[in-house]
Amino acid sequence: MSDVSQPAAHPPVSDWVNDFDHTDPQWTEDPFPIWDELRAASPVVHTDRFLGCYMPTTYEAVREIANDTEHFSSRRIIVRDVRPEIARNAAPPITSDPPVHKPAKQLLLPPFTPDAMKKLEPRMRAICNELIDGFIADGKVDAAARYSKYIPVQAIAHMLGIPESDSDLFINWIHMILELGIKDESKVLQAVQEMSAYFMGHIEARRSKPTGDLISYLMNAKDKEGQPLEESHVLGSLRLLLIAGIDTTWSAIGSSLWHLARTPADRERLIAEPELMPTAVEELLRAYSPVTMAREVVKETTVSGCPVKAGNMVLLSFPAANRDPKMFPDADKVVIDRRENRHAAFGLGIHRCVGSNLARMEMQVALEEWLKRIPDFRLDPAGTVTWSQGTVRGPRQLPFLLGKAM
């Protein structure tokens, strides 16, 4: 079912500072030295690729842009080869600007508070253990394909009230939108159409038989004037929850396991001091932030002293901000007991990730349950680790050997 084809290639990059490309294989494989090079050159760099795109390279420049909704619009949030028409109600509130952003966001926030997530936690622990049961006896596993991938899919399916068994369908849509869609717009349109048809079926079913899930919640939600939401708004928000909730946390859990597989000292410390886990999760989020967003410059301005011109896109790299040594001492090291950590993995400003509390709970539960059952594991030298390309970065193949090394 899953479409594993890769987007068409761009010309290779030889001058990162003036011609960066976040879809280049070198960036996909190891972006950290590239970000250091860009940051050393300027707080804001530019490429003519993607019809013109800036990238802030420092934490401060990223913060400035995230907090400036006057000059930087969220109407386009993925840097692509093309600039398709702006769809109304594309995926509110992530694609919304003020003043329509706030009511759309407030609608989605109550089901995602920390207290709401606590209620979901027992189901998450059970899901993790069911997944581990499926491979622990084998002595080896692709942890991305058989563990980290299914935890967020099943969580969001559970919340939306759609069958957990449709997981591979959702994962394929996400691949089409976030990876193939960068270079082939038709994949995005196809995925959006398929998702709308899928959700319309679930909406119809709930008209006669309401349920207590998120689909029913959105169907019954009222806007500021007390009117039900337009159908396109409900569908847009459902698409957002499905897309934003899956390969992001899949990536964060996968990167965390990748780190722990290569760092026995951190593994041992987390087993000996389980109360350190929430702090460690924040540090893993900082060091391996999965999500890079985008903005569109709608009015000329300056960022950290650098002029930016309207019509360009902005690659808003929270992952690069989180590696800025001016903000984080030893930024390139994972310090699992880092005390001060204002990381921007979930964004900054009004677009702070609506699912951050869900993602944190999933990460913590996924790592805790894994370490309880599999305290020792390492990368399988016979396999290859591969990383996703583009907007969300995380391991897509993660071959591990389980148990103590002989």
Add this chain to the structure above:
Amino acid sequence: MAERLRVHVDPDKCQGHARCKALAPELFELDEYGNAHEAGDGTVPPGLEDKAWLAKSNCPEIAIDVIEE
């Protein structure tokens, strides 16, 4: 001289990251949207000073003030 601390969340800056609630649950409360405010008048009971500073230094929006009185 023992100093007394008070915490305050700037509601215009808070975006609901909820780091303060996770690090210092005694000092902060969340509303129905998950946005934070100080518990009561924000006075930090003796022994919780460290948590107050920790909450401040982990807020991504720099929305928390710790006032020394």
